Amino acid sequence: MSTLSKVLVGLAITFGVILVITRVFLFEIYRIPSDSMYPTLPNGSLVVVKKFGATPPQRGEIIVFKVPSNEEVNYMFRVVALPGDQVSYRDRRLTINAQTLPLAEGRRDERYQYASEQMDNAVAQLAFILERPSRDYIANVPAVHYVVFGDNRDNARDSRYIGFIPEGNVVGKVVHVL
Numbered sequence: 001m002s003t004l005s006k007v008l009v010g011l012a013i014t015f016g017v018i019l020v021i022t023r024v025f026l027f028e029i030y031r032i033p034s035d036s037m038y039p040t041l042p043n044g045s046l047v048v049v050k051k052f053g054a055t056p057p058q059r060g061e062i063i064v065f066k067v068p069s070n071e072e073v074n075y076m077f078r079v080v081a082l083p084g085d086q087v088s089y090r091d092r093r094l095t096i097n098a099q100t101l102p103l104a105e106g107r108r109d110e111r112y113q114y115a116s117e118q119m120d121n122a123v124a125q126l127a128f129i130l131e132r133p134s135r136d137y138i139a140n141v142p143a144v145h146y147v148v149f150g151d152n153r154d155n156a157r158d159s160r161y162i163g164f165i166p167e168g169n170v171v172g173k174v175v176h177v178l
Contacts, residue, residue, distance in 0.1 A: 002046075012079045017090065026050070026051060027048055027049065027050055027051060027172075027175075028048075028049050028171075028172070029046055029047070029048055029049070029178070030046070030047050030049055030064060030074070030076065030078055031044060031045070031046055031122070032044060032045040032046075032047065033074055035152050035155055036075075036076075036077065036150035036151075036152055036155065036156035036157070036158070037062070037076060037077065037078070037150055037151045038127055038151065038152040038155075039112075039114065039126075039127050039151065040062070040078075040124065040125050040151045041062070041076075041127050041151070041172075041174075041177065043090070045177060045178075046177070046178035047056060047062075047076070047077050047174045047176065047177050047178065048174070048175050048176040048177075048178065049064050049171065049172040049173065049174055049175065050172050050173055050175045051171060051172035056167070057079045057082075057164075057170060057173060058079065058082075058122075059079055059080060059081070059082055059096070059119050059120045059122070060078065060079065060080075060119040060120050060121065060122025060123075060124065061079050061173050061174070062074070062076060062077065062078050062079075062173065062174040063076070063077065063078075063079055063124070063148065063165075063170055063171075063172065063173050063174070064076045064170075064171040064172055064173070064174070065077075065148070065165050065169045065170045065171055066084075066169040066171065067162055067169075068162065068163060068164075068165065068166060068169060069076070069162065069163075071099060071169065074114055075148075075157075075162070076174070077148035077150050077156065077158050077159075078119075078124055078148060078150070078151060079147070079148055079150060080094060080096070080147050080148065080149045080159075081096055081139075081141045081146065081147035082120065082141065082146060083142065083143050083145055083146070083167075084141060084143065085097055085140075085141045085147070085167065086098070086139075086140050086141075087138070087139055087140075087141060087147050088136075088137065088138040088139075089134070089135070089136055089137040089138075089160070090134070090136045090138075091134050091136070092128055092153065094117065094119075094133045094149075099153075100160065101117050101118055101119055102117070102118040103115050103116070103117050103118075104117075105127075105150060111129060112126045112127040112128060112129060112132050113127070114126065114127055114128075115127075115128065124151055125151060126151050126152075126153055127151065127152045127154075127155075128154055129152075129154040129155060130152055132154040132155075134154070135153075135154070135160050137159070138162045139159075139164075142164060144166060144167040144168075145147060145164035145165060145166055145167065146159075146164065146167070146170070147159040147164060147165070147167045148165055
């Protein structure tokens with residue numbers, strides 16, 4: 001084997017190891033499999049998720065997590081309530097610790113009413129299907145758990161269906177949309 005071949009094989013192996021380490025421990029690319037995060041992340045969007053060394057999720061961040069009832073399945077939703085929070089969702093209005101979050105209605109099309117919701121330092125772009133009733137929800141979030149909602153509030157199987165998300169099930173947070 002020539003010196004050039006040895007160098008190329010060495011570079012290929014090094015690149016492969018770096019790629020595996022990056023994917024397993026640092027970052028991973030995920031494809032959005034549904035309309036649950038529409039309009040923020042339309043179906044089919046690609047996102048980069050930071051996995052290793054991520055700080056605890058903050059309200060307003062989008063996270064990837066393992067579903068508590070089937071840890072083989074990953075979901076992606078926005079964190080709306082943190083450990084210790086009291087959360088309620090009634091008539092499409094989110095209230096955290098007795099503070100109703102500001103909601104500004106936007107445009108409307110044949111299917112959706114769009115809105116912006118101010119959540120701490122984040123603004124979530126939401127979509128509501130007005131023909132569907134609001135799926136109301138109230139809970140006290142236990143320690144080391146989160147409540148997550150989809151931005152497509154009337155078309156997401158989020159904490160209103162799957163329950164609290166344990167901190168240990170959080171895979172990482174979305175850091176970039178491709």
